[in-house]
Amino acid sequence: MLRDASPQSRTLNRTEFVLLCLFSIALPLVEAPKNIFWALFLLLWIGRSAYTRNWGHLSRGWDLLFVGLILVPTLSCLLTPYSPQWKEMGDIVGYVSLGWILARSRLTPDQLKWLFASLIGATIAGVVHGFAVMQLDPKRVWLQLNSVGHVNHSALYAAGIGILATACAALSASRFGRRAWQWSVLSATFMLAAMIIFGSRGALIAYLFGALPVLLILSNVRLQRLLPVIAGLMVAGVLVGVIGSKLSPSKGNLSIVEKTEIGIKTGNFSSFRLQSLQTAIELMHQNPLTGAGPANFNAASPELVRTWVEARQETFQRERYFFSSHAHGLFANTLGERGLLGEGILLTLLIGWTIALLRRRPARDASFSHALSWGAGFAGWSVVFVGGLFNTTLHHEHGMLAMMGLGLLLALDVRSKASQKPD
Numbered sequence: 001m002l003r004d005a006s007p008q009s010r011t012l013n014r015t016e017f018v019l020l021c022l023f024s025i026a027l028p029l030v031e032a033p034k035n036i037f038w039a040l041f042l043l044l045w046i047g048r049s050a051y052t053r054n055w056g057h058l059s060r061g062w063d064l065l066f067v068g069l070i071l072v073p074t075l076s077c078l079l080t081p082y083s084p085q086w087k088e089m090g091d092i093v094g095y096v097s098l099g100w101i102l103a104r105s106r107l108t109p110d111q112l113k114w115l116f117a118s119l120i121g122a123t124i125a126g127v128v129h130g131f132a133v134m135q136l137d138p139k140r141v142w143l144q145l146n147s148v149g150h151v152n153h154s155a156l157y158a159a160g161i162g163i164l165a166t167a168c169a170a171l172s173a174s175r176f177g178r179r180a181w182q183w184s185v186l187s188a189t190f191m192l193a194a195m196i197i198f199g200s201r202g203a204l205i206a207y208l209f210g211a212l213p214v215l216l217i218l219s220n221v222r223l224q225r226l227l228p229v230i231a232g233l234m235v236a237g238v239l240v241g242v243i244g245s246k247l248s249p250s251k252g253n254l255s256i257v258e259k260t261e262i263g264i265k266t267g268n269f270s271s272f273r274l275q276s277l278q279t280a281i282e283l284m285h286q287n288p289l290t291g292a293g294p295a296n297f298n299a300a301s302p303e304l305v306r307t308w309v310e311a312r313q314e315t316f317q318r319e320r321y322f323f324s325s326h327a328h329g330l331f332a333n334t335l336g337e338r339g340l341l342g343e344g345i346l347l348t349l350l351i352g353w354t355i356a357l358l359r360r361r362p363a364r365d366a367s368f369s370h371a372l373s374w375g376a377g378f379a380g381w382s383v384v385f386v387g388g389l390f391n392t393t394l395h396h397e398h399g400m401l402a403m404m405g406l407g408l409l410l411a412l413d414v415r416s417k418a419s420q421k422p423d
Helices: 014-026 031-052 060-079 086-103 109-136 151-175 178-198 201-219 223-247 256-266 273-286 302-311 330-359 368-389 396-414
Strands: none
Touching (some): 086 396, 109 178, 151 178, 151 396, 273 330
């Protein structure tokens, strides 16, 4: 068949979908295969779309927003007074194009199930591998996913997967039966335990903020009936997390409680995020529209900021600023690196994504694929914007995972009323 039946429907064929699943499995685990599978998927999707003259369907507003997400950081690279970090553009184009492609594609219910199984299963394998490495290597302080890296990045990725597992648990009891529900609950509990071991407060908040609403909305069960399940999941997760942290040989890995206690005692509860925001504002003042350029937050050295402040005939107070490679917050980091244009496109994404979730909230009789796609969209939203209050989100592996969720959410628009019936 040379052409899709409808220009509004662009279903992934078998080869495209296999490559997408292989990419999803490799995403948290291995670097080179991840890039190879993604490149093959991208090239095949573009080639088949051109051959069939069917690029799927998406509203013009979202097309313009996806273009803006690539165009604005490109302008920041072109106009930066510092060394442009063009390598960073590869990451941006990668996660934006992934969300864009999935938004213009449609996955069948069976494909959606396999995709979620690939994403969740690979992350569980990654956590087990990371924990084993911690036991064997005394120098490894933090739990992390092999291909994701730093503990905060790995924790954000795990938070998104944890919300996906919770969505599966909320749906599987009525859609698949008891065995599927048991596996989904075990996966959700395992991811909660992993979040505790990761020790990232921001990622844990994003996980809980996303998982609890997904569980309540998708399960279609009254809150009082779900309270024992929620309590059981949290108790089991805490117990497994505590046991796991006790098994770790590391003495330098502070728990979430210890980090919070130290922050309260030292009066630095934000862990220098407020000071990072001040640094971001100084960077924005120098280049209001486009900022310092992607990955150039570290251009603001103490000496340079002192020069800027004293040029305004103000007193430089070193303790008001924090200097690092990034701002430890999505909104502050975007302001410093991409200026007002970057902050504007980010806020537009926040508003558009929020409206998309509200408009597509699944009804009680919604199909499994509709409900699960909505759960994926909410997972991405929580990781990017709730996690973004505490960490620099929307980049690399957890950025790709989040944009996959957005793409699946937006793809609901191409489904006919017939496909909205229970699968």
